[in-house]
Amino acid sequence: DADVTQTPRNRITKTGKRIMLECSQTKGHDRMYWYRQDPGLGLRLIYYSFDVKDINKGEISDGYSVSRQAQAKFSLSLESAIPNQTALYFCATSAYPADRAEQYFGPGTRLTVT
Amino acid sequence: GIQVEQSPPDLILQEGANSTLRCNFSDSVNNLQWFHQNPWGQLINLFYIPSGTKQNGRLSATTVATERYSLLYISSSQTTDSGVYFCAVSYTGNQFYFGTGTSLTVIP
Numbered sequence: 001d002a003d004v005t006q007t008p009r010n011r012i013t014k015t016g017k018r019i020m021l022e023c024s025q026t027k028g029h030d031r032m033y034w035y036r037q038d039p040g041l042g043l044r045l046i047y048y049s050f051d052v053k054d055i056n057k058g059e060i061s062d063g064y065s066v067s068r069q070a071q072a073k074f075s076l077s078l079e080s081a082i083p084n085q086t087a088l089y090f091c092a093t094s095a096y097p098a099d100r101a102e103q104y105f106g107p108g109t110r111l112t113v114t
Numbered sequence: 115g116i117q118v119e120q121s122p123p124d125l126i127l128q129e130g131a132n133s134t135l136r137c138n139f140s141d142s143v144n145n146l147q148w149f150h151q152n153p154w155g156q157l158i159n160l161f162y163i164p165s166g167t168k169q170n171g172r173l174s175a176t177t178v179a180t181e182r183y184s185l186l187y188i189s190s191s192q193t194t195d196s197g198v199y200f201c202a203v204s205y206t207g208n209q210f211y212f213g214t215g216t217s218l219t220v221i222p
Contacts, residue, residue: 023149031207033210042202042212043200045209058209059209078167088155099164102147102159102162103147103159104159105157107155108155
C-alpha cells in the first residue's frame with residue numbers, strides 16, 4: 001500500500017461549489033503539506049502543518065482552507081471553487097526536523113473547475 | 115522566498131546519451147531534493163542532497179552549497195527517464211521552493 005494516499009484522484013466540479021481533497025499517510029510523519037501544480041510550473045505551497053494544532057499558510061493560501069484531523073490526515077478545502085483553481089494538487093509529508101528530511105508525495109489529485 | 119532556477123527547460127536525448135541538469139538557488143539552504151515527475155504525474159524522490167555527491171545506479175547528483183547550485187547527471191539515458199525533473203530547496207523546512215523543472219524526452 002502507498003505511504004501517502006490522496007482522494008479523490010480526479011474531480012470535476014462547478015464554479016461556486018465547495019470541495020474537499022483528502023490526504024492520509026502511514027509514514028508516521030508529523031509534518032504535512034499541500035501544494036498545487038499548474039501546467040509548466042513547479043509546485044507552490046498552499047498550507048503546511050507541523051502537528052494537529054499547528055497549521056500555517058504557505059505562498060498561495062487565498063481561497064483555500066485546511067484541517068488536520070489527526071497526525072495521519074490532512075484535508076484541503078476549496079470553499080467556493082473558481083476556474084483558476086484548476087490544477088494538480090499534491091499532499092506531502094516529512095519527518096522532523098523538516099529542514100533536514102525528505103518530503104514524500106502522494107499521487108496527486110487532478111481538479112477541474114468548470 | 116528562495117528563487118530556484120533550473121536549466122535547461124527542455125531537453126531531447128537519444129537513448130543511451132548522457133545529460134546534466136542544473137539547479138541554481140538564490141539563498142542558503144539546508145534541504146535540497148531532486149524529483150522525477152513521470153508522465154502520469156507522480157513525483158518520485160531521486161536524491162536528498164543538501165551538500166556533497168550521491169549516486170544511485172545511472173543517476174548521480176552533486177550539490178555545492180557554498181556556490182548555490184546542484185547538478186543531476188543522467189547516464190545512458192532510457193525512455194523511462196522521460197518526464198520532468200524538479201529541484202526543491204528549503205532553509206527552514208517550513209517552506210519548500212520548487213524550480214519550474216527540466217522536461218526530458220528520451221527518444222528510442
